[in-house]
Amino acid sequence: MARFKVYRLKSEPILAIDLQTNMLDDLPSRVMVPLYRVGDMSWSISRLNPRFLINGELYVMATQRMAALPVAEIGEPVANLTTHADTITAATNFLFQGF
Template identity: 35%
Template sequence: MAQFDVYAPANGTALVVDIQSDVLDGLATRAVIPLVPLQAAPKPIIRLNPMMDVNGIAHSLMTDWMSAVPKSVLGQPVTNLAAHRDSIVSAVDMLVTGI
């Protein structure tokens, strides 16, 4: 598992992006943020919910819906959003610190 990998969990929920540091790969869970197609997402707060293109479809990063899930539900990654690292980390900073 790699930080910023995107998964389509087996339970059929929305795509999620793994934001957890690879240093903590030994844990049984991963910190993830759902990715919701832009047309189905609530009105975004731009810095908190940046837009990400996933396989040609615009998604909103729902940082305020962040959670931990068992690694076993994630399966194989469908893509990686490491190119959006700064936006993702900035969104988490906004959620945690408000700045």
């Protein structure tokens, strides 16, 4: 697993971003945040829910819905959002600290 990569989940037909540091790869779970197609999320706040173009489709990061998932539930990688690390980190900072 790799931080800021997007994976397809095995149990649900959604994508999720891995937020967990690579230093903790030995843990049996990863902290992930789901991505939804823009039309599937009824509201968003730009700082909390940034948008990313993945394989030609626009997705919104549902930061407030992050969770720890068992590694066994995480499928194949489909994209790498490392170039958006600052935006992703800013969204988690906004969720936890309000700025």
